[in-house]
Amino acid sequence: MIKQLHPSIARVLFFLVVILSMSISAQNEPFNCDYNAYLFQRNDIYALDLASGSSYLVREDITEGSVNAVGYNPADGYIWGSLSSPAKTIVRIGKNFNVETFYIDELPSSNRYVGDVSSEGIYYLKGGGTSFFKIDLNPESATYTKYVSTNTLSKNISVHDWAFNAVDGFLYTVEKNTNILYRVNAVTGEVIDLGEVPILAGLSYTYGAVYFDASGRFYVSANQTGTVYVIQSVQTLQPGSTLDSNLFAYGPSSSSNDGARCPTAPVPQEDCANGVDDDGDGLVDCDDPACSGVAACPILAPQVSSGNDGGLESNDRLSQQINQRNYLRKKGNYKFDKSKAKRVIKTKSYKKSASKSTNFELKDLIPLDVIPGTTTVESSPSDLIAITNATELYSVDYVKDGETVAVVLATKTENGVYEHTKFICDRLLGAELLSVSTIELFQEEIEEGEEGEEKEGVHFIKSIIKNSNGSKEFVLSFSGRLINDDVNFEIDSHWNIDKYEADATYYNFQIWTNSVDDLLTLGEEALALFEIQKPISDYVTSTPPPVFVKKGEYVNGTLELELINIRRSKSVVIDAGFKRTETSTTEYFNNTIDLTGNYIETLVIETGNIFDIGFRIENEYNLTPDDLFMSDGVWGKDDSPAGTTVNEFVITQNDNIYAGSGYRVERNISLKATTNSYVSAFRSFTPRSTAVDLSEFDTFELDASGTGDLEITILKEGIDAWENQFRTTIKLNETETHYAIPLAHFVSAAGGNINLTDAINITFTMSSDGTTVLEKEMNLKDIQFTQKSLGVNTDVIAENEAILMPNPMSYNAELSFYSETNATSKIEVYNVTGALVRKMEENTTIGNNSISMLREGLKSGIYFVQIRNDFRKYKTIKLVVN
Structure with missing residues (x-):
């Protein structure tokens, strides 16, 4: 029996359907070729700027299961991916990061972590092995969201992501360990070996997120370091071709990641020799990683500063002591010579725990023989013990071809964490903070899991600092604290010093290198050495600040700052304490400052004349604040x-x-x-x-x-x-x-x-x-x-010297000398018997002075001219009168 609805109920249902339809439509708005790259880490999504490598979290926990094998679908403008749970499920993600799921019964229950979508809307999905799956994601197709077929690759390759090149329609991927670039014909399954990528040679990273731009540049991200590499114009390559590859940016690390990006969107490129920030990442010419090794910027790995010069604390208590230390070093003609420094050799006890009755030493935690081709020398700046809160200190330089390429500085502190961090101090002392992101460290080699993904490591903050001399350093810091009655280590790593426990004993590590790969190596080895002495039971780390000062300068009563505003914040709060002189009391201010919301911001803060300032920049997202400390010369x-x-x-x-x-x-x-x-x-x-x-x-x-x-x-x-x-x-x-x-x-x-x-x-x-x-x-x-005009002549007369011309004198002469003050100068003429025969007084001014001397009765003979005032006595001049 058919029942007819009451007209009013029908109207209500009609409007509900319309409203629901409008809501779904709004929630599922497509990306439509967004220029961002999107990095998926389990079920979190980050927006990644390929030009700068900077990223920020745009949505957390979008689904219950992890999202992998993501790809941008040119046919509908959405991002699609594969879900770990529910099983056999794929997901569609819209611009607002809301999701819709689709069950595909023909898919395997697991092992799906490689994927992308062709321009025709076909989703190519695979895991380990040679099998891959095709799913129709073209909304105009009758089989939309349906399984199409299972196909087989012609070669078994160990890859973790692939992407379609919109220029030629082929899939491209890079294999782990071999670092070979492959071209894959998605229709036939043919796999073509295009050769090892030169910039990746010798590396053993997992490349879990890859992207294309409209020109056919292929961008490859390394999971462990977050480094983004670029391979140029891959569509032109044939087997045996020379691959043009380079660094491109330093981004965030991730142990479980995948990337998606519209392949027809351009990526800004840096011109390496025009003095302009072409790609808008805040890095100009050779500061941009994309320029590393090109003709204009040939040096890939310059020398870093020695550990013997490091370890200065980031607070206002020690400025004068540090100044005294540096002065005495210079006065005592001290200079660290790494060629004569003590070599540190690996012994049989390396990586072996101390006996229960013996306490370990800092040197037991120092990595050795892990950077090929280097010699390790001790560079401990022992003079810091007397002026910092370190009770023990040990550092080594890793030297290759006579240059320091890496440093580990270890300190033990018994009243809180060691207070110096390079990234806090150096930015207001002429250095620049080029990048802040994460690096992922593992205690030991981790075997791949069921889906070919590496188990999760620990994310530490890595920063890239450009020193005032132009050298660049990759920097990592962390501290170990004994817990559980000294049975275990807890490893802490934070951007802000106040996040560490007060009054605790810490074993502090600062590592800086000239390559991110060596930074990873040294960091993992150091953690392994901690683990040998006491098992690490916990890690407590912080995320990078989303707004940070790239560089700053104090100039005549103003603090001029350049900010990197990754999250496009509209305002910040600056909380500062400053002193007018070395010995004055601390004054404070707290201000909210509006920002433009641009990636690069410029701030000018009127401070008046100051000696030092420490301040914190709070962001509107209540995420990690940025801390800085500046001191003038002392x-x-x-x-x-x-x-x-x-x-x-x-x-x-x-x-x-x-x-x-x-x-x-x-x-x-x-x-x-x-x-x-x-x-x-x-x-x-x-x-x-x-x-x-x-x-x-x-x-x-x-x-x-x-x-x-x-x-x-x-x-x-x-x-x-x-x-x-x-x-x-x-x-x-x-x-x-x-x-x-x-x-x-x-x-x-x-x-x-x-x-x-x-x-x-x-x-x-x-x-x-x-x-x-x-x-x-x-x-x-x-x-x-x-720069000062110094008098009547362009050349400065030498100190204490006077010039008389002409000499011998017949009728008159000009007497010239330099005065560093305004003074009343006496000019006296003596004969050979020492008798004073003439006396003059002249008001002399700063600079070269010229005074006319007349013969006026002086007989022929030899005389002596003396010039003096309250500030200087000049050398006596012999005057000959014809």
């Missing part, structure tokens, strides 16, 4: 002689924001001391005593007062011997005076002209005779290097 005092006592050492801030065009040495000092030897005040140009280029300047200026002679020494990095540094001397008195000293007046015992391309420090010294105790005082203000 004022210090050298009162090391036994007969020296410093009674006052005061540092004050400059009265004004510098508006000049020179280089100002910020902050002023006053020092009072008694000494029978010497006392010095010194100022590093940077907090690490790294070199700055001051070669464009020709004058050193300051306002000063004090007692007697002040020796000024400019330390150059390229001069090893302290006694060969360039020096000059000025005379101080109780009246504050402005001095402008030509850099040409600085002389070295070794001779030569000063060239300040590598200035690291300036030192001010007052001395006694080694016996007499004298009171010494120096007050130094507004110190700067400038």
